[in-house]
Amino acid sequence: MAKKNLQKLELTWIGKGEEPKLEPRILIESPEYSYGDPNSPNMLIHGDNLLALKALEQDYAGKVKCIYIDPPFNTGAAFEHYDDGVEHSIWLDLMSRRFRILHNLLAKDGVMFVHLDDNEAAYCKVLLDDIFGRSNYINQIINATNKPFGFKSTSGGLFKQANHIFFYAKNKFEFNLNASKLFIEKGYDTQYKYVFLNPDDDRESWKWDTISNVIAKNQGYANAREAKKKIEDFELQVAMFAIENADNVFRTASVSGGAYLKRKETILKSKSIKDKIVTHPNDDMDYLFIGGERVLSYKERLKEIDGYKLPGELITDIWTDISIEGLANEGGVDFPKGKKPEKLIERCIDMTTQEGDLVLDSFLGSGTTAAVAHKMKRKYIGIELGEQAHTHCRTRLQNIVTGKDLSGISKAQNWQGGGGFKFYTLAPSLLKKDKFGNEIINPSYNADMLAAAMAKQEGFKYQPHESSYWKQGQSSEQDFIFTTTQFLTVEALDSIKDEMQPGETLLICCKSFQKECKGKFGNITIKKIPLMLLGRCEYGKEDYSLNIINMPSEDDSDNQPIEDDSSVLKINQENQKGTQPKLF
Missing domain, CATH: 3.40.50.150 (Vaccinia Virus protein VP39)
Structure with missing residues (x-):
């Protein structure tokens, strides 16, 4: 039986599938622009966001x-x-x-x-x-x-x-x-205007009145109409009273459908005894009835919003x-x-x-x-x-x-107040062309930046060992990377090999090496930079914003780009002099 042609419905556009491979940059902290807690994990990154996202990945x-x-x-x-x-x-x-x-x-x-x-x-x-x-x-x-x-x-x-x-x-x-955050504050619903006066007594003896009358009488007025004329914030007081006494504040509503049919006799009884609470025998919903209508408690309308119990309604998609x-x-x-x-x-x-x-x-x-x-x-x-x-x-x-x-x-x-953040820029591109058009390592990279960048390029986490200089990064417990700008000799390679423990492997990235070094040890791989990097990704491009926002000019000393990773370096006066950078 012939296979059916399966077609995929997809969105297409000019340039789709032709995206260049992004250069994984390192992120450099600018301590002079960081602020607050020096141990803060918060990051503010200045630079092209596509390159910065790649740096974070x-x-x-x-x-x-x-x-x-x-x-x-x-x-x-x-x-x-x-x-x-x-x-x-x-x-x-x-x-x-x-x-x-x-x-x-x-x-x-x-x-x-x-x-x-x-x-x-x-x-x-x-x-x-x-x-x-x-x-x-x-x-x-x-x-x-x-x-x-x-x-x-x-x-x-x-x-x-x-x-x-x-x-x-x-x-x-x-x-x-x-779930607790899916409600927004709603104003007081004036239909919840009644309050039980003696809720500690037996239900059969409960009395009730309007909130307005209760507030008016408590303040010495004959009735709510008189109080409204004299008390400027009377409506606000009613709303606050309803919240503070929500357990006893209520409204009534008619019952219909199956709920009515199930409780019909009780509802008819309640209509004939309008000044008493009536309950339905063995009711699984514990309904209360007044005047033939169901009692609805205001407390069911209150939700915790910003730490307070307030009347709330469910957040929708509008x-x-x-x-x-x-x-x-x-x-x-x-x-x-x-x-x-x-x-x-x-x-x-x-x-x-x-x-x-x-x-x-x-x-x-x-x-x-x-x-x-x-x-x-x-x-x-x-x-x-x-x-x-x-x-x-x-x-x-x-x-x-x-x-x-x-x-x-x-x-x-x-x-x-409190906390802090660290300010980062993207390191410049690792490779650039010299005046003859040849790809070379960017001269702005010092030894530490280069080591961090090469670790990132090769998928290692940059974290130099305290005592073993050649353990600059790890990809697993026993897999290490070492980057050097010095000429690698057989003697240097032998010295490193002598320090390695059984089961450890090492990738060495260097500008040049003695031909005798190549393949000398099975657990040591040597690669030459920048040759090993050519063709991997797009180097030298600083802006993927497509002119949405103009990049800052080179004269803007306050606006250097950023990038992040565990290969994050702090660039300060010390490491600009060639000393070991502080790591993020």
Whole structure:
């Protein structure tokens, strides 16, 4: 029987499948820009986010609990130099590369939120389905933005108010929403206007009155009507009384359907005795009836929200309660038309993480995700290419550490300062061309940087041994790497071999070596750099942002790029002089 041709339905674009292999860079800490607790795990990375994500991949794959990104919406403004067809393909290519690494970084129970408007939302959904799998789609959340007034409301088309947040799990069966965080505060429901006066007595003797009458009488007024005229905050007092006495506050509601048929005789009896509590015999639901209607307790409407018992309602996939307007001063930094509300990010993180979990944002912008994660006592990694990594993100996070920032969710989280973050840049490309067009090791790399970079290139974790100079990194308990810029002699090789323990293996990366060294020992492999690196990946490219954000100029000494890994180095005055760098 002939096999049927199986066709795959897929999204395609110009350049799909032609993506270059990325160079795995090392991340270098800039201590002068780090702030607060020197042992903080929090990272602010300045540099191209595709290269930075690649740099993180080796050490953070499978460790990130929550990713929130707010990528360019592709409205046309960010890609004004491209025609419409190329623009769309570029955006898809840009996102596809990043989504694949982000997916790899997520823990098995991790989630990702992608925030867009309708320009690319439909295509993004298909792209995410392809990478995450349709079975791992959780929700499309609609977030209402600006109100329909002003110039935009007279444009002649339907006013755009919806943003789209795609919510995916790495593995839907491994992930669970935080059930206690799925409620938002709702105002007092005035239908719950009654209160039992003597709840400690037997049910048959319970009496009740309206909350309004109880408050009025307690303050010496004849009735609620008189009290309302005299007490300015009377309605607020009613609402507070209802919360404080929720166990005894109630409303009544009619019963229908099967519940009515099962309790019909009791309901009819209750209608005839309107001033008494009536219960149905042996009721599995423990219904109480007043005047033929069921008693509904206010305590069932209260939920724990921000540490308080408050009237709450279930969060849905339409979020109209979080305004995206009036954010100019939030975080103490100005970021017109790009800043997202801290409350929005708080909800995403609150629903999906616990304290201490790792949160990542690779389009950090003004720093909102990192700011919220810091206040919520989550670990975080934020990546930003633009100058705002310094002017906005770093400034904002410093103000949070010092407790100066009291905006956004600070009050709700009782934030008073503390913690810290480390500031990183991407190391420059490992290889560059000399004036003759030959690939050479970048002269800006010192010996320690080169050792860290080669460890990363070869899949080793860079962690120099305290006493054995040739044990610079490990890929397993007995597998080591050693990188040297010196000419490797037979004598040097013999010396290393004498120190090796049975079962240990070693990869030596060097610029040159005596021909007698090659293959001398079965457990030692020697490779020549840069020859061993040629053709592996794309070297020398610093910007994969596709002109969305201009890279900082070389003259901007405050804006050096970053990268991260266990091969993370601190570059300070000491290691610039050639001494051993401090490791992350």
